[in-house]
Amino acid sequence: MADRSRTFSIEELPAHLILEILSSGRLGAADLACLETTCQMFRGSHGICPSKFRSMVEFAAFHICQAHSIFTSLHPNARKDLLDRCGGNWKKVLRFLQSVEQSSGTIETSTGNMQVTTGRYHTLLIHDSSVYACGSSICGVLGHGQDTTQCVAFSRVNFPSLSRVIHVSASHNHAAFVMQSGEVFTCGDNSSFCCGHGEVRRTIFRPTRIEALNGIPCKQVATGLSFTIILTRQGQVYTCGNNAHGQLGLGDTIDRPTPRNVELFEGLGRVVQVAAGSSYTFAVTEDGTVHSFGSCSNFCLGHGDQHDELLPRAIQSFKRRNIHVVRVSAGDEHAVALDSSGYVYTWGRGYCGALGHGDENDKTNPELLSSLRGHLAVQVCARKxxxxxxxxxxxxxxxxxxxxxxxxxxxxxxxxxxxxPWILDSLRSHYISQISTGLYHTVAVTNRGLVFGFGDNERAQLGHERIRGCLKPTEIMVQRTVDDIAIAAKSG
Structure with a gap:
């Protein structure tokens, strides 16, 4: 009879079984690189890998890439371009794909899953499916209730549901949360119906479920100025709130008190990411097309003119050049996009050099940021x-x-x-996994779960009680957040 208590090393397993474990998709690019570096057995092909792969780990990374949703949506030429950009290294390709995927949601860190989002004067942080908030709670955007007007340190937000939070957005005066169950909760200023709870204009002080989306599982939200964009797991887009410029994509300028399906996308393809500016919207479809709609007063729609769009319209500049966009970020007056080869494009108002081209000129169409050609970008973030x-x-x-x-x-x-573009030297010693910028403050999360903030702290949006601002990144003590030690300061 076999001795079930006997321990054995992984080297005793058949090579094909080890390869199956490595290719399961449960390991990230960093995990595979670590295995290859620290254990000699993972460096060889062991006779089961094609000759073009120099190691078992490299072959496993190739297999994981082939099954990744972003990679499978790419044209064969785009796949080759990405591999070339990564020097033929499949582990680097995998790191790119996984980093891009996490950039618009939760990221994996050594202390758990995290996501940070910054608003006008506040910050929201997901840590292991719980949400913490700090800063100004004007209009109830922090979700702490009517009596709390400001939190001087991160404080946990309570939800009337046992479900775990997987995504959050809170760029202006309201916030939206997606639960693991697919439910969407909102809170904040609802004077323009952006919280999606029907003909109710009162402020929503605590996260409340959008009943109109019952039975429609969602995965991402994007909050603009008084409107909300919701992406379902099936790739459909729902919108609600202010629609003065057609930013809801419904073909008119009528406000919507509850989420409505943008039916035009039914014939355009599955949407994989949405972004909301001050009064305009982006939706990226699976084929890499960027659709924009809403206000074009700052050239943000990328169509070469300043005409508002009431329905989603593809940005032809990308399509003509066969550029497959994987992520887009909508600022207040400009926009930035990331393509499948890690290149960056900007357009809109060029005030203060926000487009990165060395001047303050406006760009009516997306333009490649040539100074970053030598770098493989994985996240782009635009704001004021x-x-x-x-x-x-x-x-x-x-x-x-x-x-x-x-x-x-x-x-x-x-x-x-x-x-x-100038590298942020003060963060060189850290591996930054996600960044978010608000009106006048910015917060970054490292791969080890450290959180750094810099900029304005007048309303404690950086989670520090005694400083008014930070010219360089300053650590925010997340551990106190996780342990619920942070205290919410009530005023007023």
């Missing part, structure tokens, strides 16, 4: 006249308006302009 680009090496590039120090350059004045 500033832009951040995150690379696959965990480095952060920033440009635009310093605005209270919100670019993080301690050697620049708070009113300076950074006209071209």
């Amino acid at each position: 006249r500033k832009t951040f680009v995150l690379t696959d090496m965990g480095s952060v590039f920033a440009f635009g308006s310093m605005g209270f120090g919100s670019l993080g350059f301690s050697d620049r004045g708070s009113s300076d302009k950074v006209m071209k």
